[in-house]
Every structure is written in C-alpha cells, then in structure tokens.
C-alpha cells in the first residue's frame with residue numbers, strides 16, 4: 001500500500017480547521033461502523049452474485065458439452081460395434097461350426113470396443129465368440145427398439161455390466177457386446193463436475209459404471225439431456241444441489257477473496273472519511289437539527305427592590321457526551337456561518353413554548369431579551385420571528401428586547417434602518433449590549449433608535465478598584481438620562497457593587513448576585529421562589 005494511502009487510512013483523525021466541540025467519537029462509532037459495513041458489503045456481494053451466476057452458467061455449459069461429447073463417442077463405439085455385427089450377418093443362417101466360431105472370434109478381436117459377438121436364431125442364442133456353441137433363451141423384446149440393451153451382467157460375466165447391440169438379418173440376429181468399462185471411461189472423460197448418465201430404456205448407467213433402474217437423482221443446478229440420432233439411447237448430464245457452492249470454492253475463491261478485499265478496503269476508506277471531523281457549519285447545522293441549542297434565562301432585576309422584571313435569554317449547547325458548551329465557544333462561528341439566524345429563531349420558539357403558558361404569572365410587561373448580531377440586521381425574517389414571538393403571549397404581557405452585540409460591526413443600511421423602524425412599530429425594544437467597551441457603541445447610539453444601554457460587566461467589576469470605572473459609570477448614567485433611555489448594569493456579583501449601582505440610580509441590574517442563567521423550564525419555579533423571598537424582604541423593610 002502506498003505510504004500516503006496508509007497514512008490516510010490509519011492515522012488518527014485530528015481536525016485543525018475549527019475549535020468547535022464535537023460529540024465524542026464513541027457515541028458515533030456504531031453508526032459509523034454500520035454505514036462503513038453497508039458501503040463495504042456491495043462489492044463482495046456483487047462478487048458473490050457474479051460468481052454464482054458464472055458458476056451456474058459454467059455448470060450448465062459443461063453439462064451440455066458433456067452430453068454432446070458423450071453422444072459423439074458412444075455413437076462411434078456403437079457404429080463400430082454395428083459394423084462388427086453386420087460383418088457376420090452371413091453366418092446367421094449357418095451352424096456354429098469351428099470355422100464360424102473362429103470368424104466370430106476374429107471379428108471380435110479386431111474391433112476395438114467389442115468384447116464378444118453372438119449369433120441368435122429362433123429366439124435362442126446358439127453361437128458365441130467366447131463360448132462357442134451355446135443354447136440360451138433370447139427375449140428380443142428386452143432390446144430397446146429391438147436394437148440396444150443395457151445389462152447389469154450376462155451369462156459369461158454376471159457382475160460386469162454391458163451394452164448389447166443387436167443387428168437383425170437373415171431371419172436371426174448378430175449381437176455385438178460392448179464392455180461397460182469402455183462406456184464408463186467415456187462417461188468419466190466427458191465430465192469434470194456433476195453427474196452424467198447413459199440411459200437405455202428404463203435402465204441407466206452412471207459414472208460409477210453401475211447399471212440400475214433407479215430414477216436419476218434431481219439435477220437442480222444444471223441439466224442437459226439429448227437422445228442419439230443413430231442409436232436408441234439418451235445421455236443426461238447435470239449438477240445436483242450444492243454443486244454451485246463447490247464450484248465457487250474450487251474455481252472462484254481467488255475472485256471472491258479479491259472482491260472481499262476490495263469491499264474491506266472501500267469500507268475502511270468510508271470508516272476513515274466518516275471519522276474526519278465535519279466543517280464547523282455542518283457541526284452546527286447538525287446540532288441545530290438535533291435541537292441541541294437550549295435557552296437559559298438570567299433574571300434582570302429592579303435595582304430598587306430586587307424584584308425580577310424579566311430575563312436575558314442566553315444560548316447553551318447541550319452536546320451529547322460533553323455536557324453544556326459555553327456560547328463564546330460556538331456563537332462566533334454561528335455568526336460567521338450565518339447559522340445564528342435559524343439558531344436565534346429556534347431559541348425564540350423554545351422560550352415562547354416554555355413561558356407563554358405561564359404568561360399570567362410573569363412579571364408585568366416582562367422584559368425578555370435576546371442577543372442579536374449583525375446578520376440579523378440584514379435579515380427581514382427577524383421581523384416575522386419577533387411578530388411570532390409576541391403573538392405567542394397575551395398582548396402587553398411581555399416586552400421583547402433585542403440586544404445588539406458588537407462582535408461583528410453592524411453596517412447601518414437603508415434595509416437595516418427600515419427593519420428597525422418596523423421592529424419599533426410592533427413594540428420591539430433595542431438595547432446596546434456590553435456598552436462602553438466597543439468602538440461602535442456611540443455610533444449605534446446615533447444611528448439606531450436605542451431604548452436601553454447594557455453597561456458592560458467590566459465596569460461593574462472594577463467598582464471600588466479604580467476611580468476611572470466610577471467616572472465612566474457616572475457619565476453613562478448622565479448619558480442615559482439625557483437620551484431618556486433605560487440602563488441595565490451587567491455582572492453584578494457583590495453587595496458592594498449593588499449598593500454603588502443603586503446609589504448611582506441605575507434602574508435595572510443583572511448578575512450572579514440575583515441569579516445565574518438557568519434552563520428555561522426552571523425559570524417559573526425560580527420566579528415563584530424569588531417572589532416569596534423578595535415579598536418577605538420587602539415586607540420586613542417596610
């Protein structure tokens with residue numbers, strides 16, 4: 001095997017084109033093996049099919065050829081025997097004297113196939129080249145067509161079968177006796193595989209040289225039969241059940257082994273190819289089809305009293321065998337491949353399916369925020385997706401927020417302007433996510449009709465650590481007040497940060513201090529639990 005091919009087949013697969021996680025190879029091993037088997041099997045099966053077809057054809061041809069050859073040789077023997085019998089026809093009317101016996105012996109000895117020649121008259125054998133004068137009954141009706149008789153033995157050699165050719169002339173007959181050993185040799189030489197029979201009347205002789213009146217065994221795999229044009233006998237050849245298998249083993253084994261090796265090779269290549277990691281797009285598309293992307297909800301709280309006012313929807317990838325995958329590992333790739341559009345649509349549908357039945361229990365005008373990226377701003381279907389999402393809830397029960405991220409720069413165009421106007425018209429709010437760290441944030445503020453800013457968590461985390469963050473937060477609060485837009489501070493983890501942000505007058509907060517992102521179906525039970533707790537706290541404070 002060339003080195004490059006061996007390397008391709010046997011090296012371990014490592015994908016270098018993407019850092020996207022994939023399902024563990026172990027889970028995929030069985031289907032991969034099954035597909036490889038399905039790919040590997042056709043070649044040996046085809047080989048076997050061709051082998052069986054060829055074997056059947058060869059056995060049939062062989063049977064037909066054997067029948068033709070046997071008839072040709074037997075006719076030669078019988079023609080020659082008839083000549084021997086014909087040559088003594090003048091003796092039939094004569095007695096079995098010494099001269100006539102010598103003549104019979106001479107004729108028998110000079111014919112290559114004839115063992116003896118006998119004369120008969122008036123229903124009796126009266127003269128034999130072997131025994132001289134004899135007197136034996138002769139039943140001419142036992143000769144097929146009055147001319148040919150197959151016998152298991154006779155008076156001279158009771159255990160050696162023979163074929164007797166009768167030639168009628170001068171009121172009697174001359175009979176040339178052919179030893180079955182010639183016949184047996186003819187049969188054996190004419191066939192390599194299968195069975196061959198000489199049939200005279202209801203008696204038959206097989207390759208073993210035995211004469212019997214038993215029916216010929218069924219020749220199911222190949223069959224040929226022909227009667228001689230010159231003498232009253234038939235030759236039958238064929239192959240019994242199991243002959244094709246034997247033929248395959250004896251003659252086609254190398255071919256079958258070759259096709260099996262070919263199948264194995266193809267299967268190995270297939271197994272190898274299936275083991276190669278897919279492109280990032282294919283991995284994500286498969287994950288989406290398998291419904292592996294799930295919504296997690298993180299509460300957003302009212303800074304004054306800590307009550308939940310809504311949630312941000314964050315995507316998680318539940319990869320079988322690997323657990324939950326962080327969004328920063330796959331969202332950038334989803335954005336690059338454009339798959340973020342159907343993924344967000346799927347997320348919206350899942351959230352609507354989980355929360356809509358509990359709409360009455362949600363906080364008033366429940367704020368539900370989804371992250372969108374540049375591709376969404378060029379996708380007119382976003383409008384329909386938002387409409388469908390809003391339509392799943394009773395009117396006015398929720399507020400849909402789209403959070404614009406800055407991972408990809410959003411180029412404002414006529415279409416995007418129109419899209420945002422239409423979104424605003426149906427009540428969808430727009431927030432700028434991670435505000436303050438991206439160079440485009442201020443640009444977005446100018447261009448889009450923004451309803452809220454989400455202050456990046458890095459500012460919150462530096463509260464108390466440096467004065468610059470504090471100044472920046474002051475400036476952001478002032479900016480939001482001037483523009484009359486809402487503010488949400490992200491990444492609140494400590495009581496100190498909470499106090500600071502409350503003192504600044506930031507109305508909404510989000511962070512681990514209030515709740516970590518949780519599976520969508522856990523949101524309602526968590527909200528009830530929180531309500532009980534916050535209700536208590538508020539009562540105590542009052």
Ligand SMILES: Nc1nc2c(ncn2[C@@H]2O[C@H](COP(=O)(O)O[C@H]3[C@@H](O)[C@H](n4cnc5c(=O)[nH]c(N)nc54)O[C@@H]3COP(=O)(O)O)[C@@H](O)[C@H]2O)c(=O)[nH]1
Pocket residue numbers: 298312313314315316326327328331340344347370371372373403405433434454457490491492493510511512513517
């Ligand atoms: N286009 C889309 N982007 C998405 C979507 N879902 C998530 N994302 C973006 O992936 C980034 C990472 O998100 P995630 O790991 O979910 O992290 C979020 C929070 O879990 C985390 N967070 C929240 N509170 C705290 C905290 O107190 N401390 C702390 N260290 N981290 C906290 O911050 C992330 C908040 O995300 P965001 O508000 O969007 O900035 C992230 O950039 C997501 O935007 C999606 O569906 N589409």
